[in-house]
Amino acid sequence: MDLKLKDKVALVLAASKGLGRASALALSAEGAKVAICSRNEDELKKTAAEIHKETGNPVIAITADVSDGEQVLSLIERTAETFGGIDILVNNGGGPPFDKFENFDDGAWQKAFELTLLGFSRTSRDVLPYMKKAGGGRIINIISGSVKSVLNNAVLSTAMRMGVVGMAKLMADELGPYQITVNNIAPGLILTDRVKEVLPKDVGHEQALKERAKTIPVGRIGKPEELGALVAFLASEQAAYISGTTIQIDGGSTRGIL
């Protein structure tokens, strides 16, 4: 299936590795011109070069912290200047820390808000003029399965991401007339560095993966490229009628029915 992404412009946040990188690679492989950002400049440039080498399509790397309003505005302006507009925004960021509710002070809540909710709202608002000018667009938020199924110690992630779900639904209402769709992707367990770091260390890597996969119906942890493929589909012309949804990608692990 041709996803009709050739020469579309995609901005993918927090994309030097993990789910952001996989999303950028999938969009680039479909012919999109891609801008990626993250904080570590060397890693970001390396990733941009790797994606370009693999797909042959243009990729630019712009260092930015997604929780910093000025840096994000400049990132959006530079992307649009370089590629002539923005058609697709993939909102992503580092996840908030895990701990019990009573251990988070005001500072931790504020930081989680800026990274995970305010950051997503700011980028979405600032790309709108470009998408409206282009006659349509795609906003895709990478959030977490914790909005569908309770995850221990994930109070910051759950609280902020429930906010993203509500925001996306209202945005889908308001932006539908402009042919701009807004959707959330809720990953379960996908094997990125973030997940590798929290695997049990008392057994070998392969054994730790097997242990973690025991509660996943398909019997394994997900691959970043599987999430990348979903991003590419949601960004496609064929997905024009999908908006305001939250799509789980979790090998069937979510226990809720709705």
Ligand SMILES: NC(=O)c1ccc[n+]([C@@H]2O[C@H](COP(=O)([O-])OP(=O)(O)OC[C@H]3O[C@@H](n4cnc5c(N)ncnc54)[C@H](OP(=O)(O)O)[C@@H]3O)[C@@H](O)[C@H]2O)c1
């Ligand atoms: N992997 C999973 O199974 C899973 C499940 C549920 C939810 N999620 C969520 O999905 C998101 C991505 O997770 P991941 O597994 O891909 O993580 P990862 O492998 O640790 O990658 C995180 C990426 O985000 C960048 N980043 C982090 N903080 C940033 C900031 N403030 N500004 C700009 N870039 C930033 C990192 O680069 P720099 O550090 O250089 O900035 C890196 O490129 C997280 O929010 C996570 O909570 C992941």
